[in-house]
Amino acid sequence: MKWLAFSALLGSSQAALRFGCSTLTIQRLDPLVEPGALPSAHLHQIVGGNAFNASMSGDVGEQGTCTTCTFSEDFSNYWTAVMFFKHPNGTYKRVPIMQNTALPNGINGGMTVYYTQQDFNSNGNKKITSFKPGFRMVVGNPTINTLDKAKSNVGLRFVCLENKGTRFPELPDFPTKPCKGGIMTVHHFPACWDGKNLDSPDHQSHMYNTGKEAFQNAGPCPASHPVRMPQVAYETLWDTTAFNNMWPKDGSQPFTLSYGDAKGYGTHADYLFGWKGDSLQRAMDSSCMFQACENGRPLKSQAVAAMNKCGIPQIVREDIDSWMVKMPGGAM
Template sequence: MIWTYAALALLAPSAHALLRFSCSQLVIERLDPLVNPGALQSPHLHQIIGGNAFNATMDPSVAPSDLATCTTCTFSEDFSNYWTAVLFFRARNGTFKRVPVKGNSGFESSQGGMTVYYTPTLRGTAKVTAFKKGFRMIVGNPTYRTEAEAKRFRQLTYTCLENILTRTGETLDFPKKPCKAGIMVNVRFPTCWDGVNLDSPDHMSHVAYPASGTFESNGPCPSTHPVKIPQLFYEVIFDTSKFNDQSLWPADGSQPFVWSFGDATGYGNHGDYVFGWKGDALQKAMDSNCNINCPQLKTQSIAAGNKCAQKQKVKEDIDSWLPELPGGMPVQ
């Protein structure tokens, strides 16, 4: 699908080049092959997008593109998996209702999912090294409940959408007021790699933020992580509009939304990634400095991406009014 830069300039990060594309929802279930490999149900619920090779166990020596038969992403050579937690509304009576996800601007026909960005270069001319087969990482920590903890990670934020084009006023915690067009969750990953390890025990130590400045200001990588990698960035829009009647909110006026891992603050925002692009497609796109559209890559329609889906490995009710969060996660 072709997008004009003029139509999307306000939506994209400030950059000389980037990929911006839609990935529809693949499945919503309690699976996490990074933190809980092999477990048929992980402690909390995730929404997953990308290739249909997603499973409880994902062998890093096997390329997802060798196993997947379809992807929910509009760049059809991308069989990666991307996932975040799921947002719930907590009613005054203590029951929970899953908040649906809606398509971003330009991707309104997407069935949930998220918008994914890969940004190769900014104000400098240095090239980036695309992720390799077997690469995976996590950013954020679901146990964090304070602003000081959340600040250990850069740019994990929320945007209270006045309309679908709102891109200002990011906060580290959940918005305190009703958001007319929903809450957008922003997940930006570190942009420096140690150049050796495709993963690490905590799924974080092999990557790092710039030693000073930010990726956007072309900050240098630390000596321990000298290899520049693309900035991977998720935008997920939770359609909170049906819960905007403040008579439904807590009597004390506090905000009513809770992450599926029991966080009512928002400071536990986090995201997971398993690389799965076919061959050297991503490196080719990064080297070409594609700007939203990328003729070097194969594409499919959003409608085709919507057809790629998985059933829950373990069937679980996630859409009724629930007496507790899936997995019995406590709110704390």
């Protein structure tokens, strides 16, 4: 970390959060794109508050009783499609999820969540407005099916891991060779809000993306979307190493996302705001960075055991762990 650059901004800077969330559940639920559907079309990994269900409305921050995230005031939900390995014999196996580096040991799967405001090395000096109760958004589109379109989705990337600390190069599609340390998926959300709508019909138009690749300082917000909000990002580490010796002999890429995308062009993620009260705004008005925001400075935090203990019942009861002929939902 460039701590000198960070400390120089302490007088006027805003917070930057990085924290772990263990897995809340892995099942076919999607209250944002397919509200009420039991089951939704494809499998998701979900982290965050235990109010998660097929249909969600109102102030989620007041509905949950526990959360799988480090910050115990964060009942938001964060979710992505699940990764599968396709064996040369045509069967599928769900790829397990492993915890990220620089997080406390023992986190059960899950993902790393960021709320940044400038870049990975300093936490910015602009006024950042928290999301509001009822806010939700999607980034990416599962219907994207060309490499050029995937490249244009800045911040939606794959990383072939040498180890858990690997961050580059970022790829617009699946790696084409076995990865020694697994595969990381990265999802950066837009951070410019229209200031009016908590959602939009496509779950994207109320937001505008001025972000750049990786954790780089985003450009200014346009007049149509003038409100700067936190830059939300997810990192999910998939432990593909157990499948490296099963790589197809013809060299073809064997991984696929749960909606049937074997290229990764349509990688996408969902966000539903659920911070309790004004906790996120207090954090955004603070000058803390990463772990320094924990233990009441200014956010309440919890131990890994409490994170891992939180969960919800399997509402959609289906086998997601065995070798299977089709992925849940029938995608191939």
